[in-house]
Amino acid sequence: MEHKYEKEYGCLILRMPAELDHHQSEFFKEEADQLLLKYPVRSLIFDFMDTCFMDSSGIGVIIGRCKNVRFSGGYVKAVHLNEQINRIFQLSGLKKIIEVE
Amino acid sequence: MEYLRNEMKMEFLALSANEGFARVAVGAFVAGLNPTVDELADLKTAVSEAVTNCIIHGYEQQEGKIWLSCCIEGRQVEITVADTGKGIKDIEQAREPLFTTKPELERSGMGFAFMEAFMDEVEVVSEPRKGTSVMMRKTIGEG
Ligand SMILES: Nc1ncnc2c1ncn2[C@@H]1O[C@H](COP(=O)(O)OP(=O)(O)O)[C@@H](O)[C@H]1O
Ligand SMILES: [Mg+2]
Numbered sequence: 001m002e003h004k005y006e007k008e009y010g011c012l013i014l015r016m017p018a019e020l021d022h023h024q025s026e027f028f029k030e031e032a033d034q035l036l037l038k039y040p041v042r043s044l045i046f047d048f049m050d051t052c053f054m055d056s057s058g059i060g061v062i063i064g065r066c067k068n069v070r071f072s073g074g075y076v077k078a079v080h081l082n083e084q085i086n087r088i089f090q091l092s093g094l095k096k097i098i099e100v101e
Numbered sequence: 102m103e104y105l106r107n108e109m110k111m112e113f114l115a116l117s118a119n120e121g122f123a124r125v126a127v128g129a130f131v132a133g134l135n136p137t138v139d140e141l142a143d144l145k146t147a148v149s150e151a152v153t154n155c156i157i158h159g160y161e162q163q164e165g166k167i168w169l170s171c172c173i174e175g176r177q178v179e180i181t182v183a184d185t186g187k188g189i190k191d192i193e194q195a196r197e198p199l200f201t202t203k204p205e206l207e208r209s210g211m212g213f214a215f216m217e218a219f220m221d222e223v224e225v226v227s228e229p230r231k232g233t234s235v236m237m238r239k240t241i242g243e244g
Contacts, residue, residue, distance in 0.1 A: 060207035
């Protein structure tokens with residue numbers, strides 16, 4: 001997962017896949033969990049810069065990755081959402097639990 | 102705009118790699134209706150939800166086939182996604198937001214809720230051990 005994440009000051013930035021559907025989520029989940037195990041960070045940023053599509057599979061993926069960080073009292077943020085993904089965040093209520101920038 | 106009538110049917114294996122294929126195929130098929138970016142995203146999201154459900158719930162990630170048809174009548178798009186998998190016992194409960202039978206797979210239970218939010222009409226026909234068919238309609242260009 002080289003170049004797909006950055007880590008600084010206890011914060012992990014995860015670059016989300018091009019399409020966050022069930023198919024691409026499976027690979028992403030595995031990689032993200034390995035990173036979170038290796039770097040037990042306090043804060044997590046989901047970067048949707050390269051992502052053009054997300055469906056309900058993505059919601060479970062995000063909530064699942066948040067859990068550990070939230071236990072340790074860190075913050076979680078999502079950045080660079082396009083219009084479609086923004087609507088998914090809105091409709092699903094994800095916006096109420098994750099800060100969106 | 103001239104009155105369009107068009108129809109297509111496809112059959113593909115229940116593989117997660119085909120989720121993206123199904124979205125793109127429907128997107129390309131409806132291009133003649135000149136959908137807006139939002140309308141296209143709505144259709145693609147609904148198709149993605151229905152196809153993913155066949156794979157994860159209908160066939161529980163085992164072998165199977167999925168049938169997708171798309172019918173254009175004027176400005177109305179009708180999409181049907183069907184499997185011959187496990188079927189749904191209680192359709193009303195399945196359609197409730199946040200209801201999922203696979204929380205262990207981190208499913209959010211928002212699939213049907215999204216199909217309903219993004220399409221004008223959603224009909225579900227299902228029988229345990231026989232399979233499930235989801236029919237969705239949306240009129241394009243209503244503004
Ligand atoms: N094609 C299908 N075959 C069998 N069961 C299905 C199918 N589609 C949906 N279901 C059932 O309906 C429930 C809700 O579906 P959905 O709203 O998409 O949420 P999720 O996929 O996150 O579980 C599923 O958990 C499953 O029990
Ligand atoms: Mg679903």
